[in-house]
Amino acid sequence: MGFLTVLVMLAPAATIPQGETSAVVDAGVTAEEAETGQVKPEDLKKMRREIEAANKELGKLRQEVEEVRSELKEKDNEDLTGEAQFEPSLDISGFFDLTFYKNFIPENHIVKHFFPDVSTFAMQNLNLYFYSRMTESLSAFIELKFTFLPNGSETGIRDFDVTKHGLTLKRTDSTATDPLTLEEYDLGGVIIERAQLEWRPSNYFGIIAGRFLTPFGIWNTDHGPTVIIPIRYPNFQIYHDMPLAQTGLEAFGRMFPAANTYFDWAVTVSNGRGPVEATVDLDENKAVGLRLKLSYESPDKTFSLGGYGYTGDYTDTVKSVTLGGSQTGTSAYDEDIYEKYTEYVGSLDLLIELFGVRFQAEYLRRLVKYSTRPLWYFSDETIGNPGDWVSNSAYGLLAYELPLQDLIGTFKISPYVMADYYGEVDFSNLDAVVAIFGLNLKPVPNVVIKVEGTWAKHPDVKLYENTLWGVGAQLATSF
Amino acid sequence: MKRDGKTIRLAAWLAAASIVFGAAENHAADNPRDILIIVNLGASVGDVTIDQVRDIFLKKRTDWGSGLSAVPVHARKGSPLRRDFLEHVLKISQDQEDEYWAKMTIRFGFPGPPEFANTLKAVFRLRGAVSYVYRGEYKEGVAKVLFVVPVD
Incomplete structure (x- = not known):
């Protein structure tokens, strides 16, 4: 190859027009020097032979290049290795985990009987991904979460159906019996986490249509157990203070202010929150959101700062229909708004990765303002309406990947600590403080083992025990 | 400066030769x-x-x-x-x-x-x-x- 370069360089020189020769000669040997005999005739003969040989070689290589090019052109319609790039393709991947947990809950703790206090195995995540890139700029992506629920889950907690007579918890039964064999099956469920069509004609602009993850924070996007470091989630993820996913449109793009520096933006328009928001919006007010993020990512360090603001209406309705007789042709139809509120949610996120240390933190504030307050049962058996309320939540996670490559190769061990705070004002007034510490072990990139301890306290609870402990382990894999 | 056809051909060869040898040095440096x-x-x-x-x-x-x-x-x-x-x-x-x-x-x-x-x-x-x-x-x-x- 190197010789080819030489010949390519030689080619124009060998055909230099006569009027341009002196300049070239001035750079090496002048014509006068040649004329005065400073260059010996035998040297010139040798040079001539070398040039002729080089020219001959050049001709051969040119012919070879032409042959290669024509060969490749002939094969243009053939698959190179069976992996054609833009023919419709389907990639399937996913993850699942197995968690073992044991809570130590005091007898008179406020959450006693809400959480299991016996040791238990749990399969909480089994997600499958289907990704198809159909053209250079068009792709489709589906993420499905499979769950053994709702079979056996208890209902009633969500509705605040607590009276002095006690909480009535009913266990969902989705067992089906095969009529032929009488064998029983526990039917599970499927959650559509994401189903989106993405058109991305350039770095600066793209659009997603369908069901997409809300582009806020770090945790919500990472969300897979092989990516997130601890076992336990921060409270705002559990309580969905920000909608975790939305149905509608997301426009997004990326700009490059400097090397390794990225400015990402996204605008979301969706149904927002609602009792059936993935299927139908019960009001005309679409939820909107704006994501901005600035990041610097080099091979050995990352720094990013982002924010997402969201506002939308939640509307729930109750319908009543009275069908008239066929003779009268009259029927009555009523649709009343049962519950309606407007929410404003803002979040900030920070990520720093440096020298094996990873620090990530998120803050989220949610304000709920009711225009139609639902009727709720309260613990003293009175019926009332909830007031407007605010929640504040934040977590900070610090992990360090131990520099043990020389001892254990690619096996990675990362101890971590996390602090999580969740507080509601004018709602439950129930603050929660959680501390987590553990080890994240990664024998290979696709397998993670975690062991961790959890300490949680509800400092505002005075009449009951307000502290509990838990220990857990998790095995997670992606494929 | 007087230049006949022979001189110019000679100069062209020398120029080409210098390029060949110069390039050969580069070639040696190419990994x-x-x-x-x-x-x-x-x-x-x-x-x-x-x-x-x-x-x-x-x-x-x-x-x-x-x-x-x-x-x-x-x-x-x-x-x-x-x-x-x-x-x-x-x-x-x-x-x-x-x-x-x-x-x-x-x-x-x-x-x-x-x-x-x-x-x-x-x-x-x-x-x-x-x-x-x-x-x-x-x-x-x-x-x-x-x-x-x-x-x-």
Whole structure:
């Protein structure tokens, strides 16, 4: 190859027009020097032979290049290795985990009987991904979460159906019996986490249509157990203070202010929150959101700062229909708004990765303002309406990947600590403080083992025990 | 200055010879294991930096800025070429790249770049494709060289 370069360089020189020769000669040997005999005739003969040989070689290589090019052109319609790039393709991947947990809950703790206090195995995540890139700029992506629920889950907690007579918890039964064999099956469920069509004609602009993850924070996007470091989630993820996913449109793009520096933006328009928001919006007010993020990512360090603001209406309705007789042709139809509120949610996120240390933190504030307050049962058996309320939540996670490559190769061990705070004002007034510490072990990139301890306290609870402990382990894999 | 035809031919030979010998010196300095970053001949991509190539192979950048999609093409996993490219261009190990794509797949669904045994052929065929090849395996005129990454 190197010789080819030489010949390519030689080619124009060998055909230099006569009027341009002196300049070239001035750079090496002048014509006068040649004329005065400073260059010996035998040297010139040798040079001539070398040039002729080089020219001959050049001709051969040119012919070879032409042959290669024509060969490749002939094969243009053939698959190179069976992996054609833009023919419709389907990639399937996913993850699942197995968690073992044991809570130590005091007898008179406020959450006693809400959480299991016996040791238990749990399969909480089994997600499958289907990704198809159909053209250079068009792709489709589906993420499905499979769950053994709702079979056996208890209902009633969500509705605040607590009276002095006690909480009535009913266990969902989705067992089906095969009529032929009488064998029983526990039917599970499927959650559509994401189903989106993405058109991305350039770095600066793209659009997603369908069901997409809300582009806020770090945790919500990472969300897979092989990516997130601890076992336990921060409270705002559990309580969905920000909608975790939305149905509608997301426009997004990326700009490059400097090397390794990225400015990402996204605008979301969706149904927002609602009792059936993935299927139908019960009001005309679409939820909107704006994501901005600035990041610097080099091979050995990352720094990013982002924010997402969201506002939308939640509307729930109750319908009543009275069908008239066929003779009268009259029927009555009523649709009343049962519950309606407007929410404003803002979040900030920070990520720093440096020298094996990873620090990530998120803050989220949610304000709920009711225009139609639902009727709720309260613990003293009175019926009332909830007031407007605010929640504040934040977590900070610090992990360090131990520099043990020389001892254990690619096996990675990362101890971590996390602090999580969740507080509601004018709602439950129930603050929660959680501390987590553990080890994240990664024998290979696709397998993670975690062991961790959890300490949680509800400092505002005075009449009951307000502290509990838990220990857990998790095995997670992606494929 | 008097110049007859013989003198000019002589001068041309000398000039050519000096180029041959000069180039021969360059040839000696060329390492056949240097990595050439190559793109499809039809791609007008302007000046491209090693950071931009890194972005494209990590899918942080998806087009060349002109609307033409940037299509990264990897050599086979485990091959010396892939290993050298990761070390000298992406500046990560194979394990780190595997971990990166395991995370990216969970976050965004898309897989890593496709792999080909012959990256030169793949780049010749795919519009917007960018890949790499050892200097010693490069064939002039099949792909456009963006820049050379020296390998010690």
